[in-house]
Amino acid sequence: QSVLTQPPSVSGTPGQRVTISCSGGSFNIGSNTVNWYQHLPGTAPKLLIHSNDLRPSGVPDRISGSKSGTSASLAISGLQSEDEADYYCAVWDDNLNGPVFGGGTKLTVL
Amino acid sequence: QVQLQQWGAGLLRPSETLSLTCAVHGGSFSGYNWNWIRQAPGKGLEWIGEINHSGNTNYSPSLKSRVTISVDTSKSQFSLNLTSVTAADTAVYYCARRRWFRASNWIAPWGQGTLVTVSS
Numbered sequence: 506q507s508v509l510t511q512p513p514s515v516s517g518t519p520g521q522r523v524t525i526s527c528s529g530g531s532f533n534i535g536s537n538t539v540n541w542y543q544h545l546p547g548t549a550p551k552l553l554i555h556s557n558d559l560r561p562s563g564v565p566d567r568i569s570g571s572k573s574g575t576s577a578s579l580a581i582s583g584l585q586s587e588d589e590a591d592y593y594c595a596v597w598d599d600n601l602n603g604p605v606f607g608g609g610t611k612l613t614v615l
Numbered sequence: 616q617v618q619l620q621q622w623g624a625g626l627l628r629p630s631e632t633l634s635l636t637c638a639v640h641g642g643s644f645s646g647y648n649w650n651w652i653r654q655a656p657g658k659g660l661e662w663i664g665e666i667n668h669s670g671n672t673n674y675s676p677s678l679k680s681r682v683t684i685s686v687d688t689s690k691s692q693f694s695l696n697l698t699s700v701t702a703a704d705t706a707v708y709y710c711a712r713r714r715w716f717r718a719s720n721w722i723a724p725w726g727q728g729t730l731v732t733v734s735s
Contacts, residue, residue, distance in 0.1 A: 507659050538719040549709065550660070552723035556716075561723070593660055597720055603675055604650075604713070604722065606660040 508533060509594055509607035516613040522582040525610045527594030529575050533605055537597040539577040541570055544591040544609070553592075554579060581612070589614045617642035619726035621710045623695075627733050633697040637710030637726055644668050644691040648713040650722060651684060651695045653706040661706075665713060666693055700733045707731075 510528040517523040527539065541554040552561055554570035557577065567583045577596075581588055594607040623635035637649070651663040664674035666684045674682050683696040697704060710726040 538721075540721045542722075547728075549725035549727055551725075552721060555721035555723075556719040595660070595722065601662075601675065603662045603665070603673060604720075605662065608659040 507608040508598060508601075508605040509596065511592075511594060511607035511610045513608070514611045514613065516615055517584045518615045519584055519586065521584045522580060523584060523612065524581075525579045525592050525594075525612070527577045527579070527607050529577075529596060529605075531575060532600045533575075533596045533598040534572065534577055535575040536599055539570065539572050540595045541577075541579045542593045542595065544593060546591075550593065584614055586614050588612060617712065617724055619710050619712065619724055621708075621726040621729055623708075623729055623731070625730055625732060627700050627731065629701050629733060629735055630699055631733075633700050633704065633708075633731055633733075634694065635708055635710070635729055635731075636692055636694045639691040639693075639712070644688055648673075648715070649684075649686065649693045650711045650713050651708060652711055652722070652725075653708045655703070655706040658706075663695065663697075663708075700731075702733050705731065705733045 538556045542550040544550040557572040558570045569580045571578050591609045593609050598605040618640045621637040645668040648665045650665040664684050666672045666686050681698045686693045707728045707730050709728050711722045713722045
């Protein structure tokens with residue numbers, strides 16, 4: 506059971522916009538900034554969003570993040586087949602005194 | 616561009632000690648926290664612990680009794696030891712860098728991952 510709750514799966518067709526939610530609590534998302542990672546099997550997780558809504562260099566602007574209260578969201582617009590992957594939210598947890606991760610959401614491009 | 620390269624034994628028997636090392640290439644070693652994170656088959660990501668260049672450590676409470684993370688700043692390397700492993704420790708283990716900036720922190724980049732299997 507992960508500290509952060511994500512839907513197990515989402516899907517969309519090419520060109521569509523999808524969102525992935527991440528729900529936490531006052532000691533993690535409510536107090537700290539949220540990061541999002543893309544993970545393809547057999548590869549290293551890739552940072553997509555940090556500090557709630559900031560994209561590292563090289564991440565396209567069709568990917569965006571937001572946070573409100575104890576929840577956060579990742580949005581991917583103009584869906585492409587290459588977006589098919591697992592997505593994880595992560596945030597510092599003041600109780601754990603370490604980072605916690607969501608259970609992951611598998612994005613399928615139909 | 617910072618790159619993390621990790622290595623270690625991939626097959627262990629129950630009760631043995633897991634040992635992995637991660638080398639940091641192409642960037643500063645100080646000013647960051649160096650982390651170990653794992654992912655068991657079919658499960659999500661689990662934080663194990665971290666160390667800074669001064670050797671200050673911070674461990675997950677659930678693993679603290681079995682974990683030691685150490686650092687060799689002369690080689691820009693850090694290592695993970697996990698004692699008394701069981702099948703529940705079977706996972707892909709990642710090393711990664713955590714950066715703090717003002718009130719935010721994030722983990723990137725990550726190593727390529729090492730599959731560690733515990734089996735008799």
